[in-house]
Every structure is written in C-alpha cells, then in structure tokens.
Amino acid sequence: MTGDRGNDAAEGAEDTRAASSGSTVRTGDHDGEDEQRPPLPPRPSLLQIDLATAPSASPKRPSLQAKPTTAISSVDIQTLSFPDGTRGTFSTPASRSVSESVSVSGASGGQSTPSRKGRNGSEFDDATSLMSYAPTLRANGDLASLLDEELSSQSPAWKLLSSQAESVNPFEKVDYEALSLVNFDHEFDEIEAVDQKGGNEEEVLLQWKSKLKHYLILSSAGKPIYSRHGDQNLINGYIGIIQTIISFFQGAKDPLMGFTAGKTRFVVSTDGPLYFVAISRLGESDAQLRAQLEALYMQILSTLTLPTLMQLFTNRPNTDLRRPLEGTETLLSSLADTFTRGSPSALLSALECLKIRKSQRHVINNTLLKARTEKLLYGLIVAGGRLVSVVRPKRHSLHPSDLQLIFNMLFEAGSVKAGGGENWIPVCLPGFNNRGYLYMYRPSTAHSTSREDEIAILLISADKESFFELKQMRDDVVKQLEKNGSMDIIKTAVREGRPSTTDVVPGTQLKHFLYKSRANVQFAMPSFLPHFGSLLARRRLMTLYHNLHASTHAKHSHLKVLHCVNRDSVSLAWTTPVFEFYCIAGPNASRSALAQGANKVVQWMKREEERVFIIGGAVF
Amino acid sequence: MAEATAPKPSSSVKLVLLGEAAVGKSSLVLRFVNNDFQENKEPTIGAAFLTQKCNLPTRTIKFEIWDTAGQERFASLAPMYYRNAQSALVVYDLTKPTSLIKAKHWVAELQRQASPGIVIALVGNKLDLTNEPSSSSNALGEDGDGEAADGEDADGDARKVSTAEAKSYAEEEGLLFFETSAKLGTNVTEVFTAIANAIPETSLKGARGPGAASGTTGRAEDQSRVNLTGPRDNASKEGCAC
C-alpha cells in the first residue's frame, strides 16, 4: 500500500536527518540525476580562482550585481531501501563547509536532484562571500535552476532557537532569508511612464529592476512583442541585447536555454519566429519557467492560430506582431501575473473542480446532454472559478492548457468581464487544434459581481454562425438547472468554498495541501485561508510547492517521497502513479504528524474521488 | 422565429456597430442599454450581443445590437454581423482623424455588401472632449481633463474632425449624422431613435404580428433597387435567431 510506504519514508527521513544536518550524508544512486544537460565542469572552483586572481576582470554589468552572501546551505538527498525492496528518497538540508561544497559541485556523476540549487552558484556565494561574479553565459546556460533559499535553510542553531510549540504556523516568523520577496507586494504595481523630459528615468528604471519577475517576448528579428513591465522606451535596449545573445547561440547551433545572473534566473525558449524570455527571482525551476513561457505562446496562438503566425513571418520576417496582437496584452499580463502570484492549476497543469455529490453532477451532466445542440463542441459549467461539468465529444478531451486560456480570458482578464451583453468570441484552442478558430458563447455577466460567485455556462462551437443556437441551448440549460434544483446546489457549493485542512482531516497539523489525480488531470486543495490569505503568504506557499514539484519532477528523478524541513515550515511531496501530493505544516510539526496527515488526506481523496473530481463527464 | 418576436406588439431591428478600435462603440451601447459609462472600458473581443427597446409614439422597436470589435484582427468577422443588419452605426472618434477614414471604409463596405435598404448613421463620438458651447462645458471642466489632456489644444479643445466635414460627407452618402458623447450621454438616445424612425415601417418584421414573410415582401416593395436575395437571406437568418 503506497500510503504506508510514504509513512515509513517520512519516518525514515527523521532518523537520518539529525546526522545529515551537520555534515553531508549522501547515499543511494543518483547517477541518473544529470538533469537536462551534461554535467558542469567544476565551475565554482574555477571561478573562485578567476576571481581571486583577477577580481577586476568581472564586468560591471548592472544586472549582474551579486548580493552579499547570507548563510545558505544546500539540500541533500538520501535514498533508503525498505525491506520490501522499495526505495524512498528524502532530502534534508545540510549546511556545508567550503570544501564540501566545492567537492560536491565537482563530483559530476553524483548530483542529486535538489542540489541543482547548489550547483548554480549558491554554494559558491556561500563559500567565498564574493561581492560579485560574472558567470559566463555558456556555463550558466547549463545550469538547471536558480538558487533558492526557501527550501534549504535550517541550521542546527536555528532549530535550537525555535520553540517546540507545535502550533506554530508556516511562515509565521519573519523569514530574513525570504527578504527577496520583500517587494512582492509591489510586484503588480504599474511602472510609471518615463516623462517627456526623461527626468524620472532613473526612478522608473529602479522600479523596473525591482520587479521579481519579467516576461519578454520578441521576434527572432529583434522586434519587441510584449513585456510584462515597462513601456517600449524602457525595454527596447534590453530587447536588443537579448536578441543579440539568443541569436548568437542560435547561430552556433547551440541554442541558449538559460543562464543565471546573481539570484536571477533567465530562461529562454524559442518557438518558430518567436523568442520568449522569463526572468525570475522567485526560484522556479527551468522546467516550470519554460511551462509558463509555453503558456504565453499558447495565448499568442489562441489569438492568431499557428498558420497565421507563420504566414506573417514568412511574408515579412520583420513583422511587428504587436499590431495583430493588439488588445491581447491584458490577456498575456493576466496569465503572467497568475504565474507570478503562484497558481496551483498552472503548476500541476490540472483543473480544479467544484465538489458536489456524484448524483448531483450526474443530473447536471444529463441536463447538458439533453439540451445539446448539433453545433456544440464543448460545453462547460464553471462556478467560482472551478469546473462543475464538462460536455464533450467522445473523441476530444479538453486540454488543461486550453482551459487555462479560457479561464484566463473570461475570469482573470477584464476584457470580456466588464462589458454588457453576451459575447461571441473567436478563440483558437491550441491543445484542440492550433490551426483554426472555435467560437465561444459567453452569456451576460450583468448579475454577478465577481469571479467567485459567478456561475458561467460556456459553450463552444466550431461553427461561427451558431451564436443563436448556443444561446438557445444556454437558456434551456439554465432553465432546466433551476427547475431540477441543480442551480441551488451549485450556488451552495460555491458559497461554502473550499474546505479547510481540518475539515478534511480533523485535528491535522497540515496547513495546506495539493492533491493531483493524474488520471483525471485534476487537482484538489483546501482553502488558502486562514494561513495563506495574503499575497505574500500565498506566494511563499506556492514557492514551496514549486520547489517540491521541481524536485520530484526533475528528469530522471527517483524521488517518490520528499521530506523537507525549513526554518519556518516542514513539507512533504509524495508521488505515485496515481497521484501527486504536496503538503505543508508549521515548523514544529513532527515528521510523523506530517506523514499521518498526508495518509489521511490521500484516504479522504480516495473516498471522495467521485465528488471531488469530474470522472468521465458528459460525453456524446 | 415565432419566439423571437412573437407576443410583443413590438418589432425588432437588427443593428450593427462598426468603427475603429476605441472610438467608443461599446460605450455608446452601454449608455443606450444601461445608461452607464465606464472610464476605462476594455476592448471588445469578437462581438457582443445586446438588446434594448426604444419607444416611439406609434410603435416599440426592439433593437438587437451587435457591438463588434474594432481591432484589426477581427475585421474579417464583420460581414457575419452586418450581412443581415437593417441598420448600422458607424462610429468615429472626433478627436482622431484616422478614425473617420476608417469609418468611411466601413460605410463603403456596407453600401457594397450589406442589405440594400440598410439605414446607416455616422456618429462622431467623444463630443465631451471638445469645448464648444453645444457640449456641456462644465462636465468637461470637472472630469473630462484626464482624457482630454493628450490631444488638447491650448483652448482645451481636442476636436480634430470638424462637424462640417463629417456632416457634408454624411449628406453625400445619405447617412444620418450625429455627434455624441457616450460619457455624458449627449445625443445617444437620439441616434437610436433616429434610426428607429428611419427604418421603413414596411420592412419591420413583427410589425403586423409574427407573420414574418410579410415583412420580407413589404420590404422588397419598399426598396425599388432591392436585390431579392438580400431580404430572403434576412428572413432565413432571422429564423435562426430564435
């Protein structure tokens, strides 16, 4: 039983943690952990020499300023073999001495998953306290990810200091090492425009640089297409530099994937004529950032379709794509901000459903099926931002990335929300077919005030002339749902909101969790309240989830269970072929409490599966 | 078709709004339908469908309005919306000369491709950004400043298209002509009422009950240069409106 194994695993981690926290304990085989790219040469020591002997050689690039070193340690991985032949892998934080860090980084074959965090310069920082260094693009291009303190900071001293009260909530104390998030509250503030005389240029540049996350899109010819922050005047120079750099590597048939500057990770992805760049200080893995860039690309395809995009650039390689994309900046930005805020749905590429009884969902499905018009391709009922029911043809399932685009357009971006009336929206859903448009009927939202209380019936057709058929179907569906009581059931479920962790598992110390059902491509989670209600707390939670996710999803990772102890939280990731599970508790929660909570949640999910998830849906 | 128009003693008129992005099409509709205005209205995606009644002394007109998106990439969808329209509002922004050029293109396209009897109104919107005695200048003073700021002349007048120019063009082409402010509500109902009045009674379906075919024939009689396929299309399209 997987649940038991996870429990054992967590216990096992506890046993070895004490030993490992002071010095490095590494067991098990992680030869597969060579990540996306070939192992690095022992760069830290090289750089150390470079910089020690020729400190003036480091270019004074403003964007590469290094921070003074803070205490940073890396995470170690241990694998334990259980009597039954299974294996569990755990990570535990370990503060390292200089020599250890260098030797570990140099041992190319032995890199373990989370120590990617140690490979990209953090240990180097740690070990040498250099004020600045200039990573070469090439070397950094090989690095997997950005330094991240969140996962890896618990010194024995700190543990001694922290109280033993189990009731401490995650992130309750000020985390001095999370000061990188100090500006997060202003992350979404608009940057001022440079005034005509340029008098405020410095101030504006400062605001721009203080953003923790940037997304840039440009054409391979170097034309700016989109930037999350800063107007054109501000970013044009950077676009030029980035285009030059990317094209240089492109020309050498060795595409640039990413690089690190200080604590900032740059990830590049190219899609046909477009270059996408994510610049992040939030600590996502390359794979995660790349998935975000992919979503932005999907948004562009959703506006233009692939053939149109290609045609534009075939006809004129120098095309300025901003014009055909006019008005979709808000869609790109709301997607970008969803990622920056931290979205479980985006992280897991899974959908969240509204929990109702199986029989109730059955009634709703049947209502949709009965009212279906010939013209219908997909029908969705969405309430409180969660999926209630889907009606679809047998051959086509609805792709999570397509649904993300729809949700983004309808619920996040203001565009369709604000206007009166019913909308008829051409949209390309690239997961379904990136070559053509579908048409979406969006009923009037005059009566709902927010995303949270809105019950939307979205109907999608491949026939652009079918507005009135879909409108009729929608009216019929609403009438039926009201008549058979489903509308009230949906409203009640929305009003009740997500359960708290203690609703799911009474008395548990878990403060939050994510559970993804792999087969259903859906996930469930408890409310963010009360512990993660603020923008900042939620970001820190999501950062933790991103770390757990990255560790369990690194290429060739054998991680099945990851137990992670931080100064201000303990957390657990647990993956099986059936589910992915992530959870968090306060810093003083015991391993066994965490494992027990995890087991209980998983049992609850199994029991409630048919209520929590849409299984099958209404298929015609 | 019966359900769409049936029991009410009113007749419905299909109306389409066309014009460059951000000239205020949706704002005009919002003013007409909800008597509301939003300072930073988001661009329309695709098209929006709304209905609103307009009471005339002799009859009630129910407008079925297609508010189209002005952004370039949606241009190819426009025919779908104007094809069966009995009336059109072609809107420009009187602080933006290029938008009048775009409006003229739409008028030409409508005259070429839409139903022959279509009633077209040319509308110069954002009248509040001018400071002529005709527009209520006190409102301009209060909250008009924000938007007026960019293109404003020294005297606070952002008008770039003269009334005379637009009006003479409208007369040449046989269009109704209005200058409006969706923001203040100036002339908005007037535009729609004028359109309602300009629709020939005979072409109103439902005017004599649900027998829609009579509307079609009536209209054909009414329009000497009528192309028979137009109204017939019209009728069949209306069929799927219910």
Ligand SMILES: Nc1nc2c(ncn2[C@@H]2O[C@H](COP(=O)(O)OP(=O)(O)OP(=O)(O)O)[C@@H](O)[C@H]2O)c(=O)[nH]1
């Ligand atoms: N001052 C002023 N501003 C207006 C007026 N009408 C609209 N606006 C503003 O102009 C902007 C564009 O208005 P919309 O109604 O969205 O324009 P639209 O023609 O529907 O634009 P698309 O949907 O993109 O085609 C908004 O910020 C409105 O607030 C007006 O009469 N006066």
Ligand SMILES: [Mg+2]
């Ligand atoms: Mg509009």
